[in-house]
Amino acid sequence: MIKTIDAWNEASEKVPALLISCGLVDALTLTPAERVMETRVMFWELRVSDLESAKKKTYVTWVVDQALPYEYGDGESIARLTVGKVEIFSKDSRNSEAILSLISTLNTNALATGWFFDLAGYSFDERLLLYHFTFSLTTLITEG
Numbered sequence: 477m478i479k480t481i482d483a484w485n486e487a488s489e490k491v492p493a494l495l496i497s498c499g500l501v502d503a504l505t506l507t508p509a510e511r512v513m514e515t516r517v518m519f520w521e522l523r524v525s526d527l528e529s530a531k532k533k534t535y536v537t538w539v540v541d542q543a544l545p546y547e548y549g550d551g552e553s554i555a556r557l558t559v560g561k562v563e564i565f566s567k568d569s570r571n572s573e574a575i576l577s578l579i580s581t582l583n584t585n586a587l588a589t590g591w592f593f594d595l596a597g598y599s600f601d602e603r604l605l606l607y608h609f610t611f612s613l614t615t616l617i618t619e620g
Contacts, residue, residue, distance in 0.1 A: 477552035483543040483617040487558035488521075491538050491613065494589055495519045495562070498581045500536060503529060517578065530604075534566040534574070538613075546616060555618045561596060564609040570598065575609070582611065591615045 492502055503511055503518035503525070511518065511529050518529065519536040529535065540560035547555035562582065568575045586593035597610035 478554060478556055478617065478619040480543045480556065482619075483556035483558055484540060486617050487540045487543065487560065487615065490589070490591075490615070491540060491560060491562070492519070492521075494582075494585055494591065494613075495536065495538065497585050497589070498578070503535075534564065534568065534578070537563045537565070540613075543617070547618075555616055558615055558617050560613045562593075562611045562613060564611075565601070565604065565606045566609070567606060569607050570609070575607075579609070579611075586613060
């Protein structure tokens, strides 16, 4: 049996690894001073943790928010479909080479590591004055 918490934790460990494989930086591994100086795209779970980092040209947030029973054996869940999202906030629109390259790399690396990567939304956030790209991430977590 695979419990919800186990599938959720496993998927929540895999997403940062995916983002790092794309050249992004885990912002929480940096000091506030290092985050100010960092030129690479940084990421956070759920939300940006400080105002200075929110001023960056582009940043990424992520969350795994579902771990649904998918397959049963002897009446117990032996596989769970985990679903999350990666959100890109940027001053650059979808036509920007930097954004297109980032999305392409995320898509390629997600597929290579067993995730489905799908566009879930695209908008302009009037409050933040940033383009907002949302992608869903889905994978199957099995016991063992």
